[in-house]
Structures are given as structure tokens and as C-alpha cells.
Amino acid sequence: MKSNCPYYLASRESKKENTVIQVGDVSFGDGSFVYIAGPCAVESQEQIMEIARQVKEAGAGVLRGGAFKPRTSPYDFQGLGASGLRLLAEAARAFNIPSVSEIVDARDLGLYAEIDILQVGARNMQNYSLLKSLGEQKKPVLLKRAMSASYSEWLTSAEYIISSGNPNVILCERGIRMPGPELRNTLDLAAIPYIHRLSHLPIIVDPSHGTGDSGLVAPLSKAAAAAMADGLMIEVHDNPQEALSDGMQSIDCTEFRNLKTQVDKILEVL
Numbered sequence: 001m002k003s004n005c006p007y008y009l010a011s012r013e014s015k016k017e018n019t020v021i022q023v024g025d026v027s028f029g030d031g032s033f034v035y036i037a038g039p040c041a042v043e044s045q046e047q048i049m050e051i052a053r054q055v056k057e058a059g060a061g062v063l064r065g066g067a068f069k070p071r072t073s074p075y076d077f078q079g080l081g082a083s084g085l086r087l088l089a090e091a092a093r094a095f096n097i098p099s100v101s102e103i104v105d106a107r108d109l110g111l112y113a114e115i116d117i118l119q120v121g122a123r124n125m126q127n128y129s130l131l132k133s134l135g136e137q138k139k140p141v142l143l144k145r146a147m148s149a150s151y152s153e154w155l156t157s158a159e160y161i162i163s164s165g166n167p168n169v170i171l172c173e174r175g176i177r178m179p180g181p182e183l184r185n186t187l188d189l190a191a192i193p194y195i196h197r198l199s200h201l202p203i204i205v206d207p208s209h210g211t212g213d214s215g216l217v218a219p220l221s222k223a224a225a226a227a228m229a230d231g232l233m234i235e236v237h238d239n240p241q242e243a244l245s246d247g248m249q250s251i252d253c254t255e256f257r258n259l260k261t262q263v264d265k266i267l268e269v270l
């Protein structure tokens with residue numbers, strides 16, 4: 001570590017120019033805007049194939065889908081595990097779109113051979129042994145902010161990955177705890193310009209977990225684009241009412257298409 005900054009390698013101090021992370025045809029951090037879309041969890045082959053088809057057609061650049069789900073309750077759907085990853089990879093291949101899925105245990109790394117981006121969830125942002133393991137491999141890591149993490153704690157988690165050998169870290173703001181029952185989280189949009197100031201890493205926004213409310217996803221997506229985020233991660237389901245996880249915050253494929261049209265207009269103005 002140089003200087004007194006605990007996240008020196010992640011800081012603007014160490015590197016002035018933005019880090020650009022290329023995945024398939026899309027790039028994070030080069031001034032373009034990446035849409036990551038897909039279900040909270042892969043539920044079946046039909047479900048992920050249908051959603052992949054629709055979001056790709058609508059212009060998504062990356063397909064998401066959880067297979068190992070860190071659910072708050074042990075009685076909730078935990079994901080399809082290894083077979084969920086296989087279904088996600090198959091759908092991504094079928095529609096020629098890169099994929100992202102959350103990894104919760106470094107021992108599972110071998111199962112992610114066909115997945116392009118490894119996601120670290122909010123609950124694991126400070127799982128330092130997981131972060132070190134992801135730093136010792138080459139795939140880009142999507143690092144979500146923990147529920148109550150400060151910017152420096154978040155960037156110091158990125159530092160674990162970078163200092164272990166992997167510079168390809170994409171930050172994802174997904175909301176922090178709020179004092180009240182109305183919304184699941186408070187989406188901290190100040191994080192976008194502030195992280196751009198502190199760090200050269202790309203930052204995207206997840207308004208789905210950030211609010212927990214499908215009706216708020218489009219307006220906050222527009223706000224995130226206006227605040228110069230490098231992209232969005234949106235939970236999209238072909239039938240949100242029947243989703244096995246996070247249906248309340250999931251939008252359907254038509255809503256995703258409309259959202260993208262609106263956000264693209266904001267991007268044009270900028």
C-alpha cells in the first residue's frame with residue numbers, strides 16, 4: 001500500500017484514467033452505458049430462455065440470473081445452484097450475450113466456467129476470503145455495496161480483489177438501509193459522482209434492490225443515467241407476479257423495453 005489510502009489501487013490517486021472493462025461486445029467505464037437485465041433467479045429453462053430472448057432483443061448488453069441465492073430467510077427459494085448456472089450459460093450462448101451471476105463460495109468457482117462476470121452480493125462485500133479468491137482469477141467482478149457500507153469500506157473491498165491480482169472490478173450501488181418500512185432500501189445516487197471522484201473503477205446502479213418496488217425502477221434508472229452511472233442492473237421477469245424471488249421489484253419485458261427507450265433519451269441529452 002502506497003500513501004495512507006486504504007484503497008490506493010482503486011483510487012484516482014493511483015490511476016487518473018477510468019478503468020475500462022470489456023465483456024463481449026460491451027464495455028464498462030468507457031463512457032458507454034451498459035444494461036444488465038434478467039431475473040433475480042433462474043427458475044427453469046423456459047423462463048431464462050424467454051427472458052434472455054426478450055431482453056437481448058430490447059438491447060440489454062449482459063444477461064443476469066441468480067443460481068446460488070443468498071436469501072434473507074432459509075425457507076425462501078435458494079436458487080437452482082449448479083443447474084441454474086448451466087441454464088444461464090446456455091441461454092446466454094443461445095442469444096450471444098454475456099452473463100453475470102452471483103458467487104457465494106469460492107469453492108464453487110469451477111461451476112462458473114461458462115459465466116462471464118462474477119457477482120459479489122451485498123451480504124458478501126466484506127467476505128475477504130471470497131474477495132481474495134476472486135482476485136486470483138481473471139474474470140471481471142461485479143462488487144455490490146453492502147447494506148451499510150461507507151464508500152471507503154466499499155472501495156477497500158475492491159482493493160482486496162485488485163491487490164490479489166485482478167484489476168477488473170465493477171462497482172454496483174444497490175441501496176443502503178433506510179429507517180422506515182416503506183421501501184426496501186434507499187438508493188444512494190450520490191454514490192455515482194462521489195465514487196467517480198474517489199476511484200477510476202466503473203460504477204453501475206441496481207434500482208431493483210435499491211428500492212424493492214417495480215414502480216420506482218424506471219424513474220430511478222433515469223436518475224442514475226443522469227448522474228453518469230456506467231450502466232444499470234435491472235431485475236426483469238416474464239411474469240413478475242409468479243417470480244420465485246423478488247417479484248415485487250421485478251419489471252416485465254415490455255416495461256424493460258420502455259425503460260431502455262426512456263433512459264436512452266436521457267443519455268442522448270447528456
Ligand code: PEP
Nearest residue numbers: 066121122123144174209
Ligand atoms: C441480486 O442481485 O440478486 C442480489 C441478491 O442483490 P444484493 O446482493 O444487492 O442483495
Ligand code: MN
Nearest residue numbers: 040235245246
Ligand atoms: Mn433479487
